[in-house]
Amino acid sequence: MNTAPQEPLPPRERHFSHSGKLKRIILTLLACLLIGGGLYGWYALHQAKTTFSKTYHALPTKPNDLALTSGKPFAVLLMGTDTGALGRHSVGRTDTMIIATINPKRQTAKLTSIPRDTLVDVYGSQQDDEKINAALPLYGPETAIKTVEHLVNIPIHYYVLINMGGLEKMINAVGGVDVVPPLTFHYEQANVKKNQKIHLNGASALAYSRMRDDDPLGDYGRQIRQRQIIKQLVLKEAGLSSVAHYQRVLGSLKDNMQTNLTFQDLLWLRTKYGHTSRHVQSATLQGKPAVINGIDYQIAPQTTIDQVSKDLRKALGLPVNVQFQTDALDPTGE
Incomplete structure (x- = not known):
């Protein structure tokens, strides 16, 4: 056996050998990071799905599974209750009702507010002269949806009900939101100046969206600020690229959303529809104040209701002068 010692590699050959080993180490580390990142991403999504599943509450009339994936316009009723924060825990009336219409082809979204004191006939109720914000606590989300459908003559397939505690946590989860206030006021944690951009955390954004007594426009002014917060919240959420951040946002909704x-x-x-959040229009069903049996209401003239209905139906790509039937609704529009 030849026991003579091997000659060392020439300097250039030794360099290439070390370089190849270094590349293999780097590739191995990258592979481990990719696999680990994939496993973490899967785990985070699984956890987010588990958390979000607790918020799911189906309606008796289930939307067609193609309602979203068909690419056709659709509507979502956003409802907010003043519970879950500030020590409030009872099932409250809907302080916020906003119809969100999304048109994928036009890449647009429209947020139409309905004043909480709007006088309506609650769907299925025998009681007249009721505020629209009573529909949810009296009869549940399906009745609230049908009441809005009949008011503005459009089909609504989806709803999101969130309390103020959930809104506060969700805003914190995305790192707060930036708004340009339409007026100067100081209310609870919100201290803002007109036309001066300000960053709001969950608590200050909640106060910003709740104040109405010091607003010259009253509840209509509050609706404007509510739509501001929702728009900025959607924009921030759409910009999140991290699965962990997205998981944190969904986690903030636990026990606060339905x-x-x-x-x-x-x-x-x-x-698919995140880009529409950059093209959001706003509108309000404008009513007139009235007192009936000692109770304050907002009564929307029929001409105003008809105009809002036409605008919403156009946004949904529906014929303007056709009366729709909620009980014979095809979510795909076919």
Whole structure:
């Protein structure tokens, strides 16, 4: 056996050998990071799905599964209750009701506010002269949806009900929102000046969206600020690229939200329709103050209701002068 010592590699050959080993180490580390990142991403999504599944509450009339994936316009009723924060825990009336219409082809979204004191006939109720914000606590989300459908003559397939505690946590989860206030005021944690951009955390954004007594426009002014917060919140959420951040946002909704949108629906909306959040229009069903039996109401003239209905139906790509039937609704519009 030849036991003579091997000659060392020439300097250039030794360099290439070390370089190849270094590349293999780097590639191995990258592979481990990719696999680990994939596993973490899967775990985070699984956890987010588990968390979000607790918010799912189907309606008796389930939307067609193609309602979102068909690419046709659709509407979501956003409802907010003043519970879950500030020590309030009872099932309250809907302080916020906003119809969100999304048109994927036009890449637009429209937020139409309905004043909480709007006088309506609550769907299925024998009682006249009722405020629209009573529909949810009296009869549940399906009745609230049908009441709004009949008021403005459009089909609404989805709803999202969130309390103020959930809104506060969700805003914190995305790192706060930036707004340009339409007026100067100081209310609870909100201290803002007109036309001066300000960054709001969850508590200050909640106060910003709740104040109405010091607003010259009253509840209508509050609706403007509510739509500001929602728009900025959606923009911030759409910009989140990290799975961990997205998981944190969904986690903030635990026990604070109820919806008939599934987790898959939510991912689809975020992936396919996220761009519409940059083209958001705002509107309000404007009423006139009235007192009936000692109770304050907002009564929207029929001409105003008709105009809002036409605008909403156009946004949804529906014939303007056709009366729709909620009980014979095809979510795909076919």
